[in-house]
Structure formats: structure tokens, C-alpha cells
Amino acid sequence: xxxxxxxxxxxxxxxxxxxxxxxxxxxxxxxxxxxxxxxxxxxxxxxxxxxxxxxxxxxxxxxxxxxxxxxxxxxxxxxxxxxxxxxxxxxxxxxxxxxxxxxxxxxxxxxxxxxxxxxxxxxxxxxxxxxxxxxxxxxxxxxxxxxxxxxxxxxxxxxxxxxxxxxxxxxxxxxxxxxxxxxxxxxxxxxxxxxxxxxxxxxxxxxxxxxxxxxxxxxxxxxxxxxxxxxxxxxxxxxxxxxxxxxxxxxxxxxxxxxxxxxxxxxxxxx
Ligand code: ATR
Numbered sequence: 140x141x142x143x144x145x146x147x148x149x150x151x152x153x154x155x156x157x158x159x160x161x162x163x164x165x166x167x168x169x170x171x172x173x174x175x176x177x178x179x180x181x182x183x184x185x186x187x188x189x190x191x192x193x194x195x196x197x198x199x200x201x202x203x204x205x206x207x208x209x210x211x212x213x214x215x216x217x218x219x220x221x222x223x224x225x226x227x228x229x230x231x232x233x234x235x236x237x238x239x240x241x242x243x244x245x246x247x248x249x250x251x252x253x254x255x256x257x258x259x260x261x262x263x264x265x266x267x268x269x270x271x272x273x274x275x276x277x278x279x280x281x282x283x284x285x286x287x288x289x290x291x292x293x294x295x296x297x298x299x300x301x302x303x304x305x306x307x308x309x310x311x312x313x314x315x316x317x318x319x320x321x322x323x324x325x326x327x328x329x330x331x332x333x334x335x336x337x338x339x340x341x342x343x344x345x346x347x348x349x350x351x352x353x354x355x356x357x358x359x360x361x362x363x364x365x366x367x368x369x370x371x372x373x374x375x376x377x378x379x380x381x382x383x384x385x386x387x388x389x390x391x392x393x394x395x396x397x398x399x400x401x402x403x404x405x406x407x408x409x410x
Contacts, residue, residue: 143172144195145389148188149203152176156354156375156404157201160382163403164394172390181205189213189237198389199231201382207272214239224275229385240388243276246381247352248283251324254348254370255284264288264321268312269328270298273352277326282306290318292333313337324348332360341366352377357408375404 143165147157153176161174177200179188184206192200202210207226211217214227215236221227227239265286267274270293281289282304292312293299299309310318316339319325323346327333330353343349346369351359354374362371379396387393 143170143390144197145172145174145199145201146177146192146195146197147174147201147203148177148179148192148206149201150178150180150205152178152203154355155203156378156407157203157382159404159407160379160400161386163400164386168392168394170390179206184209184213186213193232193235193237197232199229199385201385202228202230204272211239213237220244220279224279226272226275228276228381229388231388240384241276242381242384243273243377244280244283245384246377246379247277247280249380249383250372250376251280251284251348251350254372263323264290266315266318266322266325267291267328268315268325268333269293270295270309271328274328277328277352278307281326286324288321290322292318315339320344322347324350326350326352327359327361328352332364334361334364339364343367345369348372354378354404355408357405375401375408379404 145161147155155176158174158176165172207228210227214230217227217239221239221241224241224244227241229240229242231238263286265281267278267289270291278289278291287306289307291299291307291309292315294312296311302309312333316337341364343365348370349362349365349368350372351362352374353359357373379400383393383396
């Protein structure tokens, strides 16, 4: 029993949806497993936590806010994607060593790839709202999806000063309005609806995607703001799709992202 255990560590993890996702798969695939959470406050990450996790003989653990970046020095190995993104959300324990990977970007890549395959000319210019920890994996995924130009808007300009990529342009968040018409997708990574705060019209150019990585509530005020998007993607989609490669690393096969799981999570968020 012990060897099929996994955990999520972070702040306010009692509200995390990851236990629901993993325990759903355990039940679906008849695996005797258990996925739990461990609350670790900001600035409370320390070596002895990892010794404890290794001794618990778990397969691995997920890392969430606010530790995705600060965990990196504690890991024995970090994959190339995590290094480029600067964050880890999935750790596999093998022979008492900690192997860090980033599957957030895969979760977002899968979410967008599924819908953009159907659309023409959509992989062109993207708007990303916010530049915190989560946003870095999104920008990485958009570059992998071959968006030609990514416009990032953040309230704190200073946080974007180290970006050195000719396909990325950075701006203050108050400047979003005039850039919308050149883009095909807006990705929101911040907890407020900046479009309402800035009085941005609800009508979008045609063939537009609005995409939120925030999943609480299920339909955020950002997603509700625009009246005519061609497609909407919900935060839950990225969440499920980042969990799939993590599950595979720990348990050796790829679980499926089916409609039933999506509905279970939606129901949990609507409670
Ligand atoms: P996450 O891991 O979810 O990205 P984070 O690293 O704390 O969390 O980043 C939060 C993002 O939301 C940042 O881009 C932050 O902007 P700042 O860099 O200026 O702090 C943004 N954010 C949070 N509250 C905001 C608000 N009220 N208005 C605009 N941006 C906000």
C-alpha cells in the first residue's frame, strides 16, 4: 500500500484538486493507492521535509504555490524544461533521490494544441496577462506551440526585465487594450479580471481564444467577460493535463483525461 502513495506540498493545499484527480485514477485503474496533501507555508521549505518525504516511501510529490521555484536547490536532478522555466511542479523519488520536472507547460500545451489544431491562423500572436510563477510555464508552452509573438503584461515591470527572447515583448498591464486586435488568444494567469478593471470592451475580434489557468471558480470573471470568443479553455484542463505525465512517471502508464473526471472537478468547484 505504502509504495503507491503520493502527495502534494504547498500552501492552502487542503483545497487542492490534485487528490481528487489522482484518487479518481487509482479507483478507475484499480490501483491500491493514496494521494494526500502536506501543508507547507511560505519560507518553511527545509531539508528535513525532504528527508521525511523520502522516508515515507512515496512515489513522488507535486509542488504547488508558493514553492515551485524555491524547491529547486533541494533537488538532486532537474530536467531541462524545469531549468528553462525556472520552476518544478512534479518530483519523482527514485533510489532516495529527488528528480524534479515541470509538467505544467505540458498541461497547457495539450490544452491549447487540442483546440488550435482545428483553427487556422491561430498560432500567431498571443497575450499573456501576468508574469508570476505559473505564467513562465505558459510562455514556455506558447513558444513550443510556435506562437510568433508573445505579448506579456504585468503590473510589476521589474519582474520581466530578464526576459531576453526576440519573440517576447513586455508591457505594463495598463497597456493591454491597444494590443488585443493583433492577437488571437488571451491567456489569463492573474487572480483578478483586469479587463473589467480597465474597462476593456467585451467584444473581441473574430476567431479569438480566451484561456484561463485560474480554475477557482470554474468559470472565472475573466472567462465570462468576453461575449464572442471562438473558444474558451478552463483552468481545470491544464490541471488535469499536467497531472497525466506526473502520474505516468510515478505509476508507469498514462491515465486518460475523460469527461467524467472533468465533470467531477467542475462539481467540486461549483460546491
Ligand atoms: P502564480 O504562481 O499563480 O503565477 P504568483 O507567482 O504570485 O502566482 O504571480 C501572481 C501574478 O498575478 C503576478 O503576475 C501578479 O502581478 P505582480 O507581478 O505585479 O505582483 C499578478 N497579480 C496578482 N494580483 C494582481 C492584481 N490585483 N492586479 C494585477 N496583477 C495581479
